[in-house]
Amino acid sequence: MSELFEPKIIAFVCTYCTYAGADLAGTSRLKYAPNVRIIRLPCTGRISPMFILKALQKGADGVLVSGCHPGDCHFTHGNYHARRRWMVFRSLLDFMGIQPERVIFSWISAAEGGKFADLINTVTEDIRKLGPFDQYKELIRETEAPATL
Amino acid sequence: MAKIGVFICHCGENIASKVDCTKLAAAIGEHPGVAVSVEYKYFCSEPGQESVKKAIRDNNLTGVIIAACSPRMHEATFRKVCAEAGLNPYLCEIANIREQCSWVHTDKEMATEKAMDITRSMIEKVKRNNKLQPIEVPVTRRALVIGGGIAGIQAALDIANAGQEVVLVEREPSLGGHMSQLSETFPTLDCSQCIMTPRMVEAAQHPKIRLLTYAEVEHVDGFIGNFKVKIRMKSRYVDINTCTGCGDCMTKCPVKKISSEFDCGLGKRTAIYTPFAQSVPNIPVIDKASCIYFKNGKCKTCMKSCQINAINFDLQDEFIDLDVGAIVVATGFQVQNTAGYGEYGYGKYPDVITGLQFERLATASGPTSGKILRPSDGKEPETVVFIQCAGSRDPSKGVHYCSKICCMYTAKHAMLYAHKVHHGKTHIFYMDIRAGGKGYDEFTRRAIEEDDASYVRGRVSKVWLENGKLMVRGVDTLLGRPVTIAADMVVLATAMVPQPNAKEFAKTIGIAYDEYGYYNEAHLKLRPVESSTAGVFLAGACQSPKDIPDSVAQASASASKVLALFSKEKLEREPVVATTNEATCAGCWGCVLACPYNAIEQKDILDRSGRIIKRVASVNPGLCQGCGTCVTFCRSNSIDLAGFTDKQIFAEVMAL
C-alpha cells in the first residue's frame, strides 16, 4: 500500500473575512486537514496573480484564494476588482494547462468558520485525488539541474 | 544581518498539546537570521511580556515573532511590548499557531510541521518589515453641512449645540427642503410647518452656525480633517445685510404669474420672491430669467419700491473658500418626473396631480389655503383616486426600489381629505401596504377603518376623461376583476429619486454612488452613515428614500460621527498605506480608477524651470485605507503597501 499523498496547499486570504473565518473555525475547535498554509493580506484586492505563480514555484499542488462575499468587503469593493482579475487569470491558467481544480477561489465570511473547515477538507481531498502537480514540479527541477549541452 | 527573536507560546495546553513547542523552538533556532528562539507557558502574562522585553534589549533584536494565538487577539499587546522595549512596534509579527493550527488539527506531528512553516514564513516577513510611524492628521474643527432640509438642519444643530462650528449650505433661497412643503406629517398628523419653522430659525440664529443660502458647493479638495471647499454664493441681487424682509418689492413686482416651484406649479409667484412666507432667511431673490429688467433693461420697479436701497442689479456671484474637517452630505431627493406615465394622463389632465402637489393643496398656507380644490375648475372633488407605486418598484420605468414613504403619505392624504371633505370618497390602488415603523401600521389601519379609505389591490392601466370625470381603469386582484372608477381627482404617489445632479455632485465631493445616484454608505450594515470617503458623512434621502424620522436619526448619527472626529486635535491612523514609486510610474491611472477611496491623485513632476516632465500617481495617506487594490493593479509594480509590501509577501511565500 502506497503512502497517502499529502498535497501542499497555499492559501491567500483577506484579513477581515476569511482570516477571521479561519480563526472562528479555530475557536469553534473544528477539525480540518493540516495541508494548508495561510498568507494573510488586508483585502482580496491585494492578492496578485503573481502570488499564485510563486506558490506554484514553491511546489504547491493547489492554491486557495479567499475573501469577503460580494458587498461585504471591508474596503467596499476590493473583492469586486479581485473577482475580475481572478476570472481572467483563471481562464489564462486553464488555457496554459493548469487545471482550474488546482487554483480555487471562494468567499468565506468571518462568520463562516464551518465553511472554512469544510472547504479546506474538500480542497485537500480534491487535490489529493488529482495527485502532485508533477508537470510544474518538473519545471522547478529543471531550474535546479546542471546544463545538459 | 537580521536578529530575530521568536517567542513560542504554549498558551497553557492550548498550543502545547498539539504542537511540539520544544521541537518547534529548536527547528526555528536553526533558521537563518534567528537570534533567539524560546518557548514559554503564557507570553501574554506579565512575566511573559517582561521576558520578551528583556530579550529584545539583551540581544538588540531587529524583529520579533510571537508564535501564539491569532493576531486579532494579541497583536496590539505585543506591539506595545516591543515599543516599551525600544523596538519599533511594527517590527513585531504574530505567527498564528493556535486558532489556525493547534486548535484545528489532531495529528501532533503534522501540526508541528505546519507551525514551523507558519513561523518561518512570518520570520521572513518580519525581516523585511519597515519601522513605520502612525500617521498623524491634523483636524480642522469646522463642519460643512450640505443641504438645508430637515436632515441638514438637524445635523448642523447637533454639531453646533456640541460647541463646534458649522457651515450650512443650501442652494435654494431658503432653508426648509421638502419638509417645509408638506402639510401634516405621518403618523401623528402634526403640522409640518409648525415643527419645522422653529428648527429653521434656530439654525439661522445659532452662534456656531454660519448659514449660506442660495449657495452651492463648487469644489472640494483635501481629505479627512483637512477639506478645502469652494462655495459659490449665487447673486440674489438683494443685499442680504440691508434687506429687512418687508416684502414691498414683491408686492410691487409687475411679473406675478410665474408658476411657483414651492407650490409645485399650483400657485404663482413674482419675479422677485421668497419661496414661501416663512422663508429663512426672509430675504427675496430676483429670478433673472423672469425679471423684466434682466430681459429688457427696463423696469426696476422693485428697486424703486425699496426704501432702504437693498436691491442692486449689478451684484455678482461671489466665492467663499473654507477649510473644514468634516462634511455632512444631506442633499435630499426629488420627485420623479411623472411624464413617463402617459397612461395616467399626468400633464394632460390638470386634475391628475402628484402626492407633493396634494400636500400643497392640503396645507393651510398653500395656494388654496388648505382647501382641497381641483386645479382645473377650483371645485371640491367628491371622489379621489390615489395610485401608489406610480414609479416605484417598476423596473420598466427604471426604479427597482421601493420609495418607502408613499404607502404612509397616501394613507395620510386619504385621511386629510376625509377630514376636510366629509362626504368625499377615496379609493387607493396599491401593490402592498408597507407600513413598518412606530405607529405606522396603526396609522394605515385608521385610514381604512376610521376614514373609510377604500384600498384596491391592483395596478391602474389607464386614466381618461369622460363627461368631465377622470375614468380610472384598474384591476382588483383580490376579486380578480377589472374595476373602473369615475373620479374627480387622481393623485399619483410618485417615486423618490436622487437629485438631478446627484452623480456629478458626488464626483465633486469624491464619494461613491449607486446606479441611481443615491450615495453609497461605507458599509450598508456597519457603517451606514459614513460615505466611502473618510470624513464625509451622509444624512437623509440623498442616501436612499427615507421618511422624516429616519432622516433625522441619520442626521444625528452623522453629527455624532463628526463630533467624534472633532474630539481630538489630531487623527492617528495605522500607517498601512500605499506609496508610489514616482521613478517608475507610467501614469496610466489604473490605480486612480481602482482605488475605492479616491486616495490616488495625479502629480506633476516638474523640471527646474517648472516644465512638466511627466505625470505620476501619488497616494494621499490621509485618504488611503490600505486595501492594496491599487498595488495589484499596477503592471509596473510602482505601488507598494506598507505592512504588506511585495518584498514581505514574496518572502512569506518563498519561505513555505
Added chain:
Amino acid sequence: MITQEKYRSKAKKLLAEGSVKMVIGYSPGSTPDRRRPVFIRSFDEADQLVLDSNCIANLSGYLVSEGLLSDEKHVAIFLRPDGIRSINILAAESQLNVDQIIIFGFDTNGNEVRALTGEHAGEFSEFIGSIKEHPPEKSRDPLLYQIEQMNPQERFAFWKDEFSRCIKCYACRQACPMCYCRRCIVDSNQPQWINTSSHTLGNFEWNVVRAFHLAGRCVGCGNCDRACPVNIPLRLINSRMAEEVLDSFDHFAGLNPAQEPVLASFKKDDSETFIL
C-alpha cells in the same frame, strides 16, 4: 496604389503647411516583401512612403517614444483598424492625447488596400464597434480549437514545449504598443517576481504574466507574434484573453478613447460562477 498616392499627397500637404511635424509610415525594406517603419519629417521625403498589403506592423507604439508628443505638436501615422484601437487604449491610459494624432487609416483585403474614413481616433469608434459586433470571418486561429480540445496535461505540455524555446529577448514586449511601462515588472528585482533566467519556468512565468497584463488591452495586431525570433505563437494566448474579456465583461479593447480599463473597473453583477 490609389490609397498610397492619396496618403502621400496628404502627408506632403500636412508637412508642407506645418500642421504635422512627422508622418510615421512604411517604406520599402531590405527585401521586396518587407516594409520598414519610416519617420518622415519634411514633404520632400514623403515619396519614401509606401502602402500595400505588406504593410502589416502596428506602428502605434512609436507614438509613445519618450518625448515625441511632449511638444504638443501633431503627428500623422498610418494605422490599420487594430492600430487605431491601440491608440484608443493608449489614450484611455493617458499615454497620449488623441487630438495630437492624425490617423491615415487603412485596411487590406488580399492585395487590395482601402483607406478608412476619418482622421481622429474618435471618428472611428462606430467602425470599431462594427468590428466588435461582426468580427471578420475565419478570424479565429484553428490552433485555438486544437488547444481547447487538449486535456490540461496535453495543454501544459504544449506550452511547455513552446516556452522552452523562449530566449527571453523580450522582443514581444518591445514590439507591443501596450508595453509602454517605464520599468517592466520583469525588470523589477526587489522582489524578483518573475525569474529572469530563460529556463522553462522563467519563460512560463514571463509569458503568463505578460498575457495577464495584456488581457483586455491586446488588440491582436500580431506585433509580438511576428517579432518572436523563435516563433512562439503568442497570438493564441492574447486572443484567448481577448475572447475571455469579451465573453465575461463585454469588453472589446480599444473601442473608443474613453473606454474604462477592464481590470481597473468592475460591475457588481460580474460573473462569479467559479467562486465557491
Added chain:
Amino acid sequence: MTRCLFSNKLENCVTLWRSAGYSVIGPVRKDATSSYAAVEHAADFDLGMVLPDRSIKELFFPQTEPMLHYTIKQQAINTEEFTPPAGKRIIFGVRPCDASGLSIDDPLFGWDYKDEYWFQRRNESVIVTIACTKADDFCLCTSLKLAPDSTNGSDILLRPLENNNGWQVEELTERGREAFSAIAELLQEASEPTAPLAVVPEMFNLDTCVAWLQNPENFESKFWKDISMRCIGCGSCTYLCPTCHCFDIQDEGDTYSGIRRKNWDSCSFALFTMHTSGHNPRSTQSARWRQRIMHKFNYFPGKFSVNSCSGCGRCTRQCPVDMGITETLQKISTLHP
C-alpha cells in the same frame, strides 16, 4: 582524387561516432524554428537550410547556465559549484559563419579569466563545417572579408559535391582528424567535382566603415539617431548573433537555498547599463545601437584584432523592424570618414 563522404553513409557515420563516444549535434528543424540540436539519426539533420534560425553559440554559451548552488543555515552559507557537462561531441553541418563566430569569441572568453564553461566545451567539440552553396538576401560574409567556405573556427570543412550526394573532406585540425579517423572506413577517394559556392555579393566596403567609426567626431553624429529611430530595443539581434557574448549573473532562490546563474544579456536593453542611482549612461536606443556597432567594428577589433561579426545576417533576417548591421554599415560606407 580527394577524400569524400557520401550522403548515403551519413547514418553509418552517426552510428560510428556515437559508438566512439561522441554525441552528435547538427542543424535540426523542430516546430517553427531551427537550431543546432542533438540527433540520434542522420535523418534528423536538416542540411538544406541556408542556416539555422538560432546560432551555434548556445551550444557553448547557453542562454542560462547554473554556476553554483548555495544553501543557507543560520548565519552560514555553503556553496557548491556546477561544472559544465563533460563529453566529446561532434557538431555536424555547421555554417562557416557560425564556426567563425566561435573563433571570434575565443579570445574574449580567454582574455584575462579563462572561462571554463566556454573552453571545456570548445575543447571537447569537433566543428564539422559545410561550405555554403546557398545564400539568401541577408548573408554578408563576403562583406566581412569572410567567405562561404571560410575555415575559421572549423575542425573539418566539407565541400558539397556537384551532384549533391556528398562532400569533399578537408581536415583542418588534429581534433578533426581524430573524429574522422573514427569513420575512416566510410570515406571514399573520388574525383567528383564540387558544387559552385554560394554567391554572396559584397554589400559595403568594411575598411571605409571602420575608418568612419574610428573617427571620434562621428561618435556624436546625427546618423546614429536617424538610423536607429525605428529600433524598438528588443534583444533578438544580440541573442541570435553568433558572436554577441554579454551576460549577467543572477541569483535565484528562496530563504534556504538557491542557484547562481549566468544568463544572456543584451546591450539593446535599457536596463543593461542602468545604474542603481537611476542614471543611465546609454539612455537612448540610438546610443545602444551605436554601442553595438562600435563594439563589433571598433572596440572589439581594437582589443582582439578581429571584427565581432561573422556575417551570418541573422540580425537583419529576424529583426521585427527590418534593421540590422547590413543597413547600418551600407549607409556608413557612403558617408565621408
